[in-house]
Amino acid sequence: MRQRRSGGGLRRSAALWRYALTAVLGLPRRPLPGAGPRRNAAASSFEAPLEAVNPLQFDRAYWLSPFGRGNGLEALFWAPLAEVPDDRVDAVLAALEQQGIAAWAAPVRRRRPVPVAAVSVVAERLDDAGGVLMRVLAG
Numbered sequence: 001m002r003q004r005r006s007g008g009g010l011r012r013s014a015a016l017w018r019y020a021l022t023a024v025l026g027l028p029r030r031p032l033p034g035a036g037p038r039r040n041a042a043a044s045s046f047e048a049p050l051e052a053v054n055p056l057q058f059d060r061a062y063w064l065s066p067f068g069r070g071n072g073l074e075a076l077f078w079a080p081l082a083e084v085p086d087d088r089v090d091a092v093l094a095a096l097e098q099q100g101i102a103a104w105a106a107p108v109r110r111r112r113p114v115p116v117a118a119v120s121v122v123a124e125r126l127d128d129a130g131g132v133l134m135r136v137l138a139g
Contacts, residue, residue, distance in 0.1 A: 065106035067106055068105050068117070069106075073101070073122075075102040077122065078104065078123060083118050084119050084137070085115070086114070089119070092132075092136050093119075095132050095133075096121065096129060101121055101125045101132065105120075
């Protein structure tokens, strides 16, 4: 091996030796840092593979505000329904529970003349939940 040199010469020499051994012995190259598999940036999120080990790990804590209350039913995917006056939230949650629709209400932290809560429901029953909401708010 060559004599020790100061600075970058030694590093360059080591890199050249490593490259030569890799080429001669047919060893695989070391992966570059951060050079993992990359998804196509043009692909939509539906086409890209899900990187989570378990796709069902996204529960209420992932989708919704932690500072709220629900009607006791659980769902995997949630969709925002409406902002409801705070005094009507309990009636809306109860009506949605009677129809078997999971719901979650969280207070909205913006200054408003009347305090409101953002109500989210299970995504697959969003249309049904809108009808229930209209009946409760009308009555």
